[in-house]
């Protein structure tokens with residue numbers, strides 16, 4: 001019998017939200033665990049701005065900003081910093097910690113602000129939560145609607161290629177020991193190849209007890225696919241890098257870092 005092609009999306013595409021994540025429910029811990037990486041992302045953002053956005057008093061929108069930790073690090077005096085995130089807890093923590101930021105709880109696919117921006121950030125795998133093609137398209141439509149001429153977009157996303165290797169990435173054991181909190185992490189990755197989705201199940205154990213079970217679904221995007229999609233929406237991709245120093249084009253690590261401009265360069 002000929003195989004039938006199943007066009008129905010994986011259950012994860014329809015599920016809302018696409019994540020259950022212990023760290024997003026504990027924003028102070030999230031910030032501590034990611035403090036070093038946040039500093040690296042902020043430094044990478046400063047490199048992008050020094051290369052492609054030299055004007056003063058910039059309006060910057062951070063899409064999927066979490067608490068606003070990275071955005072807060074990149075703002076200069078006179079900048080206007082706004083952020084949005086789907087997580088109510090991350091946003092309310094960010095509002096109390098960073099009062100100068102305008103933070104909104106909403107989804108990237110449907111955000112609306114009353115002004116346009118010089119720069120957009122989408123950092124730390126936010127893009128990978130755009131599970132369906134329509135989610136990415138909806139986000140790009142919103143970006144274009146809110147962009148000033150020549151606006152810059154800086155995004156980071158999972159380097160999907162590293163999961164295609166020898167299978168060594170399908171299960172990982174790790175530890176977090178941060179500021180008096182310690183836990184063992186067991187992470188298992190599984191894949192729905194038809195929809196290019198990765199499911200990450202993570203069990204948190206402390207003192208021998210399970211304290212949380214995360215489940216996050218990520219869309220596995222590839223650099224050429226993202227470049228093609230951005231260009232269809234009128235953005236020009238300037239560079240895709242494999243490191244936060246934005247020096248190498250070799251994609252050997254876990255992240256891809258992409259810089260684009262609205263319009264033709």
Ligand SMILES: C[S@@+](CC[C@H](N)C(=O)[O-])C[C@H]1O[C@@H](n2cnc3c(N)ncnc32)[C@H](O)[C@@H]1O
Nearest residue numbers: 064065066085086087090107108123124126129
């Ligand atoms: C790994 S965190 C990155 C946070 C921040 N950009 C950073 O680099 O620290 C991913 C964030 O994406 C947010 N997120 C997931 N799906 C989203 C959606 N559809 N719209 C807006 N934010 C979303 C989560 O709530 C989470 O705060």
